[in-house]
Amino acid sequence: MMTKIHDTADTPQWQRLAGAAIGGGEARMTRHQITRVRHETRRRTLTVDRIEDVTPGMRRIHFTCADLADFASAGFDDHVKMFIPGPVAPGERGMMRDFTPRRFDQAAGTIAIDYALHDAGPAVAWAIAARPGDSLEIGGPRGSAIIADDFDWYWFIGDATALPAIGRRLEELRDGVPAVSFVLVDSPAEAQEIVTQTDWTPHWVVRSGSDDAANLIAATADVPLPRGDGFIWIAAEAGVARAVRTAIEARGHPRAWLKASGYWQRGDEGVHVKIED
Structure with missing residues (x-):
């Protein structure tokens, strides 16, 4: 069975990108299709706006970003590369960790990322110490696997x-x-x-x-x-x-x-x- 895709202003980003990947908004998507799309990657700076403890072990940090208008994350399990602030020796890349964009709004320039606090790694240490006004950089997502x-x-x-x-x-x-x-x-x-x-x-x-x-x-x-x-x-x-x-x-x-x-x-x-x- 084939499903016809019609793009509108309210069409979710995942559906618009899936349609584009298989030939545009009038393309026909095979039932149960998993569509893979690639995104242009670049770094963006996020600034902590507010912090919410969803549960004792899960911290959600809401960030603002002035450069989010063309941010693409069409898959629910996409991940961005988070560059952990800290000293970096010459020739080294610094600490990086992968995180899922929990929620984002391109028009508002906001993105939320959840941190499971049971992990004692550098990203969680940063999240525990984070305060409004702090900033870090992210890159990606590189691509999305869009599950119909x-x-x-x-x-x-x-x-x-x-x-x-x-x-x-x-x-x-x-x-x-x-x-x-x-x-x-x-x-x-x-x-x-x-x-x-x-x-x-x-x-x-x-x-x-x-x-x-x-x-x-x-x-x-x-x-x-x-x-x-x-x-x-x-x-x-x-x-x-x-x-x-x-x-x-x-x-x-x-x-x-x-x-x-x-x-x-x-x-x-x-x-x-x-x-x-």
Whole structure:
């Protein structure tokens, strides 16, 4: 089945860019298509406007940016490269970390980024110490993988580092579509309220022991896969994401409708791993 794309002033950025990537606003998009688009990358300076603690373990920093008019982030799990302020030795690049744009408004020149505070890395240290007026630079996103909003249902599985992308997707999906999330958290206090028009069923999986993969696999195993065509998105520590993907595939879900990513790797939190094997 083919879906015809008509651009209007209210068309979401992801849909406009997907249409352009396959031939313009009148192009026909194949059902369940995943469209990849590239963006021109350059650095932008962000300035802290205000700070919001969404939960005890999740800090949202709202930034302003005078150079956001042509900022492109069409995929809910896009990431920007954040350049951590600090001394840099000659010939070195300095500290960088990847973060999902949780929310942005090009016209208003604002962007929000969430920081999971359980990580003790340099980006989180900066976020903890940040005050209004502080600034840093970002680059990207380099590109977007645009997952069509025409599946019958969606599952989202991950740890706290996946929550910014999950929250953004829940806010962007169409009205009434069934969406289920399984998010590993340290305590019930980390459950977030997310405003969404989807038919959302959240499962807040409180961590028990040290085997994060076992926690998430057990939580998902108790829930039958819905009827129809569904897309399952997974993001967590690389080894955990790989184990969860294997468990989901063993239940017969098509690999083409499954995406797994390592948002960090044990022993090297700055690594972002695309899981394809």
